[in-house]
Amino acid sequence: MQNLDREIRIWAKLKHQYVLPLRGTVEQFGPFRALVSPWMPNGTLDSYLNNVHETFSMMDRLRLLKKITEGLQYLHDHDVIHGDLTNNNVLVAADGSPRLADFGISNIMVQSNPAFSYHTGAVRWVAPELLDPPEDQPIQCATKSTDIYALGGIMLQVLYGKQPYWWLKSAIHVISARFKQAEPINSSIEIQPNHLDFMRRCWSTASEVRPSVEEVMNYLQEALSNETSSV
Template identity: 35%
Template sequence: RRETAIWAHLVHDNIVTLYGTTEGFGPTTALVSRWFPHGTLSRLITEQGATLTIKSKLKLLHGIASGLYYIHSFSVVHGDITSSNVLVDLKEGEYKACLTDFGLSNVLCGRLKQCPLAIEGSTIVRPGAIRWTAPELVRSCGPPSDVKPTTQNDMYSFGRVMFHLLTLTVPWYDIEDYRVIQKIQNGEDIPRPEISEATSDVTDARWNHIEQCWSIDPSARPCALTSMNFLVGELDALKQDVSS
């Protein structure tokens, strides 16, 4: 598959290395990578979120942004950035984020031939989980059309992951998928959480960055390099707070 070939050529500290493919594990070809005993970012948030320091959270987010910057520099779009598609490694006592599941990745010069999201009765066809999907990929019923994948789609989803990690809350956690679709189509978005101990990591600057990632206008969203630089600034500010 083209997607497998794309993944195989990606070599970066924040990208899961694809070792190859194998048969015999079902009707489809299986992809082989190293085992990550700490699981996904989603699992880490569920099991240890309350004990994660803001430094650990910012470093994880920087790793995700770094991985996105790398693939975007090759005109590759991931297409399914969620907390479940980020694996967590433990290196020298610190958590490190690694992007995985490039089954939906696309080269920008190509086109995604399937409809990104079709609503047919109660059946939802989508390339990524709706709670993480950019609004321009959400559309009503209609004939399938070619949709060109963009790096801005990934950056919208990055904002969702940033929200999840900083608030320890899944986007739209309290409503069903069909209601999420309705809210997105109505132009609604997730409000800033009430200030509490659980959301104390959501500073004005971090919330503003999340909202920039969620801009309705894709061209207004930050690129991965901008997010990397923002997170470096946040980490530097933590160092200054400690030394002062």
């Protein structure tokens, strides 16, 4: 609870247009306090992309991805780790702009309970060092680098409408594929080579090879410029 208090205090101080604001907390909703934030009428990133996929251009997708990355950059600039960046933890406001939500809680869970394992939905997005830590090392907590791994999955979903390991329906099959070091993509969709190369950097099993959030921003700015010049 002390860790949760600390995370709530940190969240309450964060002010960014692409980070979901915390309005307050409410008791008596169960064993933990309920955290109160503004309602996002377009729901999760997953549902929003399903609704707009027929009208969403590559330019639209790159702009949305850049806004998500701006939110993550703000968190990292304030030494805040998201820790659970998935398509369900990016919400979409009425104007179609994203809000990062539910950050910081996964590290609390790991620190308070070493047996904590990432919930079944997150196994598609979580970095390998968190999913299968070395036996002789302490339990790993999320880092800026693990956020970048997850951002690679967000990139795949925003640009190509597919979540990581989309052809596998159950969590146990995803986990099996992860332990076999299968990539989060297969050959059933065509991905632009420059996008694919960058996503693979984000998904590197060596955390030090992954780009920083600033490098992701630079890449997306260049991709937007290239897309504009090709129109």
